[in-house]
Amino acid sequence: MGISLDWSVFLQELPEGGVFYWEMLLSGLWWTLGVAACSWLIAMLFGSVVGTLRTIDNRFVVFLGNAWVELFRNVPLLVQMFLWYFVVPEFIPPLKAWVVAADPAHAQFLSATLCLGLFTSARIAEQVRAGIQSLPRGQRYAAQAIGLTTAQMYRFVLLPMAYRIIIPPLTSETMNLIKNTSIALTIGLAELTFRTREMGEYTFRFFEAFTAATLIYIAIAMTANRVMALIERRTAVPGYIAGAK
Template sequence: MIRFFQKFRWPDWVILGVLMAFFGYIWFTIEGSLNYSWRWHLIPNYILGWHTTREVYFANILLQGLGATIRISVYASVLALIFGTILGIARCSSNLTIRMLARTYLELLRNIPPVVVIFIFFFFLSQQLIDFLNLERWARGIARQDNNAVWEFFFGEMRRFPSLIAGVIVLALFESAFVGEIIRAGIQSIPKGQREAARSIGMSHGQELRYIVLPQAVRKVVPPLANQFISLIKDSAILSLISVQELTYKTLELVASSRMIFEAWLTTAGFYFVICFGLSRLFARFEKRSDNR
């Protein structure tokens, strides 16, 4: 930390001073003009609570929402990668019908507001699929069991399992459009000469993709895919609009019950920042190691 500040020059200190003055002004304006009473000492209790009867700590409302956000992001990213890879390959297909269908899907999702897309997918696809598979009844049966610790570890509270699955499906379908474009760009970046060489030795189109194109394309698309995964985590906040109980939805519940508007939202922003910034630095380090090789 000391070495970091030793690199500062006088313009850096001026900018730092201006920023501190600005945030200080905002702080005192909120406290004075709005007559707002800060209650930061209560926030830790809403992250990790203490059960007085059982005398154990438990994940309270904000930590529950954070866990749901992490689960949704991980599962949705896997599905989005699968769907996006299929769409990316379809975009490069020699069949005009397949290529146009994939392009239509990608262009529609990339040029419609995310909120509209979320509602369309939820009411017309995700909710219909959950009702068809009768997942709500199945999840309630799991929730009544005593030995459901493994299920709760991977999916959280099982009574809310349909809501989790709805969020995963909706977010994966939305993000797959952007993943598909990344995969398409990676495939098309491979020189045509390599494809022609593969065909000249008798490889089929599938073998060409499997052994020649995709292995090289994967290395090129890993950095943009990592950035898209970070964007997916931030986009998961939109799922609060369809009552998926992730971090943003839980924060809304906390604000409504406690009136700690600024403390709750600043804490939530801090959670998102720590996760996204930590992942960005982790991916940057992996990228540097791969470049050095």
């Protein structure tokens, strides 16, 4: 009894030949990074807009923002992934026609990116709102007093400060997003975890495959963490709470 480990498995070729197992994991890594990067852009865009709208002086718009956040935050990510890939196309015939005709990987990539982007946008919206509301009321009054429009007030006064405050929670959100891309394996997207499991099934070396995947995920998440820390230092306003040293 006991498990024997064999790390040379990564240097073996796949049964169909021509490709090594480390290359297989790497091909999954590119999909992971691609989904993470694209959905991060969607998440930041929608998260910023929705988060900002939730702080303006219009109850209807605030309600819509709240509804957005609650919708995407309260449905399990696994279920959302299933809905985007399997259910949504069934209700939109042109989309279904495209999904059937297109390369399966493209349809999976689109579903996964939209799903993760919108899910994360709800979380980022909550942080943007919190960031804006944590600013002293005086800033808003001062902006209004010097005659800025609402858009100018957010653009030049509130948001530049709010973003600096929320860099630490945004870092966690970015790291979460990277790790959440693994949920895309449930719709068959051949990302890193998918490839890891596949490698396990081919070689029956699950421990080796998952150890490698763990190290890769740690490396990506740590890189994201360091990049965000750098941004935090570079954008710090001396004397102000965020990033002040």
